Amino acid sequence: MKDETKCLRAGYTPKNTEPGVMPIYQSTTYVFDSTTDVGDVFDDPTKALIYSRFANPTVMAVEDKIAALEGGIGAMCTSSGQAASLLSILNICKAGDSFVSTSTIYGGTVNLFAFTLKKLGIECIFVDANASEEEISAAFKPNTKAMFGETIANPALAVLDIEKMARIAHAHHVPLIIDNTFATPILCKPIEFGADIVVHSTTKYMDGHALQVGGVIVDSGNFDWESGDFPELTEPDESYHGIIYTKQYGKMAYILKARMQLMRDFGCYPAAHSAFLLNIGLETLALRMERYCANALTMAKFFSECDAIEKVSYSGLEGDEYHELAKKYLPKGSCGVISLFFKGGKEAAVKFMDGLKMCSNEVHVADIRTCVLHPASATHRQLTDEQLLAAGVHPGMVRFSVGLENVEDILADVKQSLANL
Ligand SMILES: *Cc1c(COP(=O)(O)O)cnc(C)c1O
Numbered sequence: 350m351k352d353e354t355k356c357l358r359a360g361y362t363p364k365n366t367e368p369g370v371m372p373i374y375q376s377t378t379y380v381f382d383s384t385t386d387v388g389d390v391f392d393d394p395t396k397a398l399i400y401s402r403f404a405n406p407t408v409m410a411v412e413d414k415i416a417a418l419e420g421g422i423g424a425m426c427t428s429s430g431q432a433a434s435l436l437s438i439l440n441i442c443k444a445g446d447s448f449v450s451t452s453t454i455y456g457g458t459v460n461l462f463a464f465t466l467k468k469l470g471i472e473c474i475f476v477d478a479n480a481s482e483e484e485i486s487a488a489f490k491p492n493t494k495a496m497f498g499e500t501i502a503n504p505a506l507a508v509l510d511i512e513k514m515a516r517i518a519h520a521h522h523v524p525l526i527i528d529n530t531f532a533t534p535i536l537c538k539p540i541e542f543g544a545d546i547v548v549h550s551t552t553k554y555m556d557g558h559a560l561q562v563g564g565v566i567v568d569s570g571n572f573d574w575e576s577g578d579f580p581e582l583t584e585p586d587e588s589y590h591g592i593i594y595t596k597q598y599g600k601m602a603y604i605l606k607a608r609m610q611l612m613r614d615f616g617c618y619p620a621a622h623s624a625f626l627l628n629i630g631l632e633t634l635a636l637r638m639e640r641y642c643a644n645a646l647t648m649a650k651f652f653s654e655c656d657a658i659e660k661v662s663y664s665g666l667e668g669d670e671y672h673e674l675a676k677k678y679l680p681k682g683s684c685g686v687i688s689l690f691f692k693g694g695k696e697a698a699v700k701f702m703d704g705l706k707m708c709s710n711e712v713h714v715a716d717i718r719t720c721v722l723h724p725a726s727a728t729h730r731q732l733t734d735e736q737l738l739a740a741g742v743h744p745g746m747v748r749f750s751v752g753l754e755n756v757e758d759i760l761a762d763v764k765q766s767l768a769n770l
Pocket residue numbers: 429430431432455457458499503528530531549550551552553562563564
């Protein structure tokens with residue numbers, strides 16, 4: 350199936366007389382015929398459903414759809430994108446371990462990696478994604494267990510050279526984890542370029558309608574856990590009657606461990622109703638991404654000719670520093686998000702935003718409606734000046750997230766606000 354078809358048909362195939370749409374299984378529990386049956390499922394939880402803290406049919410249909418879109422062998426939804434990033438790391442790192450991440454990542458992920466994981470004894474070593482393979486390789490230590498990056502960095506809009514990162518990670522026998530939130534599998538499938546694990550904030554384009562927060566982890570099934578130092582996967586799990594994930598589940602070891610161990614313990618699983626809404630968003634994802642990209646390219650071209658704006662970051666624009674990488678990794682388009690750098694700094698940026706009449710000023714991105722945000726005073730407020738620069742955030746920068754309104758209306762609103770600067 351092609352992507353448009355997977356969006357509509359993957360994950361749920363109704364049988365004779367069954368509902369045409371995956372129903373909401375609004376139940377915490379599943380009933381068994383006997384105590385023996387219950388025991389059997391505890392021996393192998395892949396046999397049946399136990400409890401909705403870590404598995405639910407409505408959510409699992411969405412998991413299968415997203416796995417199909419990304420080209421993975423399995424997926425697990427989480428209650429937020431943050432939970433997906435957290436679990437993707439905790440599934441292979443424990444206190445005393447480290448992992449390498451590019452510095453141009455979402456501000457919330459920087460907080461999680463630089464501060465909260467540090468308190469848990471896990472060190473994140475930040476690297477410049479544009480550095481040479483030798484320089485990035487030098488950051489690896491004997492206790493390094495993973496490498497992390499974003500396909501299109503939020504909000505710097507840097508495009509990641511995924512193949513380069515995969516080469517470096519694999520040379521060190523660790524998996525490459527890619528946050529593919531902005532690109533979505535419609536614009537880029539990181540697994541095809543060597544990524545081993547893909548995470549998303551489904552809150553953004555996947556849900557698409559600003560209805561509910563969510564996340565997902567997708568496993569390519571390609572990483573050979575026995576080739577590296579991953580005792581959590583290759584040695585008995587005491588908390589699960591001595592199960593050895595790689596022995597019992599082979600290629601599914603990582604994603605099943607995430608569910609059976611971490612989701613069991615942390616319980617950050619989405620509600621069935623949220624998954625139902627996410628599925629409605631996914632049904633039109635391919636169609637929506639096309640229009641986001643078209644509208645954003647029109648807007649980016651307009652902004653790049655505005656006097657008040659010093660620089661426009663949008664890898665779909667010829668001349669953008671990431672245009673060559675975008676041609677390779679994002680041939681269908683560079684998503685709907687544009688970064689604008691105002692000549693007049695913070696003051697001009699804020700004045701432009703406050704002058705908009707239709708476009709929404711909100712702490713969101715990739716909404717179906719056009720929205721704007723000033724990262725330095727909002728999402729990236731906690732970062733030091735040094736971290737702001739490393740994350741590609743400038744005081745005069747506005748993140749302009751182009752929606753699906755008629756682009757003439759977006760242009761008209763922008764023009765009237767710029768006229769007041
Ligand atoms: C929003 C976002 C996250 C965090 O996701 P939530 O669903 O808000 O928890 C992670 N990564 C990227 C790239 C994001 O844009």
